Amino acid sequence: MDGYAELRDYAVIGDGRSVALIARDGSVDWLAWPDLDSPTVFAAVLDPFRGGRFLLQPDVPYAAARRYVPGTNVLETTFTTAGGTVRLTDALTLPDSHSLAPGRELVRRIEGLAGSVPMRWSVQPRFGYGARAPNLAHRAGVPVAVSGPDAVAVCAWNAGQPQCTADSVTARFRADAGTWALVALPYAHQEPLVLPARAECETRLDHTIAAWRQWTEERTYTGPWREAVLRSALALKLLVFAPSAAVAAAATCSLPEGLGGERNWDYRFSWIRDSAFTLDAFLKLGCAPEAISYFWWLMHASQLTHPRLHVLYRLNGGTRAPERTLPLSGYRDSAPVRIGNAAADQLQLDTYGELLQTAWLHTTAGRPLDADIARRLAETADFICTIWQQPDAGIWEVRSGPEHFTQSKMMCWITLDRALDLARRQLIPDRHAARWRRERQAVAEFVDTRCFSPRLNSYVRSADSDGLDAGLLLGLLHGYRPPDDPRMRGTVTAIQRTLQDGPYVNRYLGPDGLPGSEGAFLACSFWLSEALARCGRVEKAVHLMEQLVALANDVGLYSEEIDPTTGAFLGNLPQALSHLALISAACTIGEATR
Incomplete structure (x- = not known):
């Protein structure tokens, strides 16, 4: 064409x-x-x-x-x-x-x-x-x-x-x-x-x-959809930048989320957002060297901006990612063509929860924390105590202005909950554990009073709103509430009712400060499949997973999004988060069926 x-x-x-x-x-x-x-x-x-x-x-x-x-x-x-x-x-x-x-x-x-x-x-x-x-x-x-x-x-x-x-x-x-x-x-x-x-x-x-x-x-995975999981592992391995062990979100830049539109971003950076899924995938696949190297890269990169986290880091650990446009026509006239990413300077509170979750997974795999990292993780928990009440750009990096996004607050709760567990196991200093406990309770009260809709029987996208967001599924996957919690189960049902169309799941509905539209976000579909399995709805999880595995291209790869009408790939590829979400869902469903 x-x-x-x-x-x-x-x-x-x-x-x-x-x-x-x-x-x-x-x-x-x-x-x-x-x-x-x-x-x-x-x-x-x-x-x-x-x-x-x-x-x-x-x-x-x-x-x-x-x-x-x-x-x-x-x-x-x-x-x-x-x-x-x-x-x-x-x-x-x-x-x-x-x-x-x-x-x-x-x-x-x-x-x-x-x-x-x-x-x-x-x-x-x-x-x-x-x-x-x-x-x-x-x-x-x-x-x-x-x-x-x-x-x-x-x-x-x-x-x-x-x-x-x-x-x-x-x-x-x-x-x-x-x-x-x-x-x-x-x-x-x-x-x-x-x-x-x-x-x-x-x-x-x-x-x-x-x-x-x-x-x-050498990969140890033996569960269902083995071929798809191993191809996802190989795709993920392509995105591991060997000189530093950073994992890029994708291999390309500026491939459009909507044809002819301007939602064209550079994804050749390492997002903190992906860190917990990345480490978890490496551990489940038996990739110990990759898991250890990636964890230490993450600790080094985050040290450079401590206590504040950047949304993303360069593959060499740097923080500068100025966004500019190139004089290219763009894929099928989808302009502008951007390199760099202005989201690097946003406040995204969920990143702090991802960092603590990653460290927590590292320790539950039997890996130690040295004294300097332990101190910094404790200071990160202290820092979130002082900033969790601020509005932020959220996991989807909206450019319409900050809000009190529910998923961000849930991940603030995860930050403090994981810090408390690490302190209980004497892996990080516990000098401020009492404060972490008080603020964890305050976050939960905020989320459960201002971010829940009794009418929808669901958590909502942001405080005092009535919109839904597929990112709320991460509250279940990361453990904000257990799978049998009525509010979490109601949220899964509401997302199915409102955001799901066959195998496709939209990130959210409504304006986000950018013109044009986008496709269905593949990671959200895999998150829903995993959430269904965690909630005991294994048959529905398997059915959705079978549909999603069939959406790969002829060599087993996924982009960021798919056009539900045409089946066309949209966004950068191969997309790490899509393949990470597939691996996580396949492992969870395999455990549930066993």
Whole structure:
């Protein structure tokens, strides 16, 4: 459609440092190098004319089918034409110990399976979100695109004779049955560019497949929807930024929550909002190294702004995320295209509950807290005692002005409740436990008097309102009230009645300070499924979960939202919170059925 692929048609590959989006037609339409949150080399998903891409496909009409190599984040696309069949294998390779590897490397292997298929490929690098066209030259006979400190080589073996134009490298060749071709893009940033040999690229590709398989085989999950859970684990692993252990909310920026609208945000940051779900998922999947590393990253990042928490942190732990727009057309004319995120400067009270919940989960898994972190957690509880009565932007980061959001207050209660439990177990200082207990009771009185509607028999979105919010389900999932509490059960029923439409659940209804509309938020649907299981309505939970698992795209991935009318993906992808919510719901339902 005017140069754009459906968002549902994207698969992702990655190496723990960067992530690429590949469309069903073999086009790499997104790749930020050297890191996941760096400016892009390819960004055709945001502008097919200025963004740049790496296209590799048959030069005749074809049908395409794809899958991940089992247990990996290596993608296989099979193209079938009237004259034959080829298989394309794509990977961002992992370095091995046997050769000098480039700083980053994309490898694309083409295998002729049957007959003979004419192929074409075109590398169109556009550095800096499409702002900088490359300077193309040859080094040792290899085309190299250079822009400032960035360099990308185009290495091709048995894949035709590369031809350089002013701003791209192209070639055509035939893939005959039994032949193998390879195109590799080694990359360097402020360092010498390594031009690899073909055998080295092949070895790293095989090593990458083996490394992903080994990681997947070590996962301990054995419950229902195992395939979906493991694919979600692999998607989550792609969003773990290996140099720091931070977990990005998504791999992309500015993919729209509503086509043609302006709800386009940069999600390449680590949100405190996701922290408890992240640690819980790592623990349930047997990812102890990831859980420990992520916890310590979180403690380090939050120390930099203690006692106040930022809503989000950069993947290196920094706090600056100034929001600005880019001169790109946006996905299917959804503008503006934003990088950075102004929500970083908001007050979101729920983040404090997520931080204490994460620390609490860390300790219940048998992990210690050192004295400095214990002191800071106690000071966080002290701090929430002084600020919980303030209005905030809420979990959904509304830009219409602060309110007394119910879910935020519930998470303030969680902050103090978890601090009291940690103090009872002598894991944090208990000098102010009496105050924490008094303020916890005050928060509960506020929530249960001003944030509950007897008419609706439900907690409401904000104090003295009558709207509903799917974020209220987190009050049940995180333990503000037990599952048999009549008010929590009434809230689940009210959300089903008001916000649910089949498998889809809206975050809330009503204005939020932004024009336009959005799709159904996938995480909310998984939260509802989990809440139903916790309330003993296991059959309904299973039914909803089956519907949600079927909403993934053909390779098992989820975006942030889905259009309930068309089924189209909306928002950034892959979305960590969608996959985290799937893992949490699957584990809870599995426990309930057992």
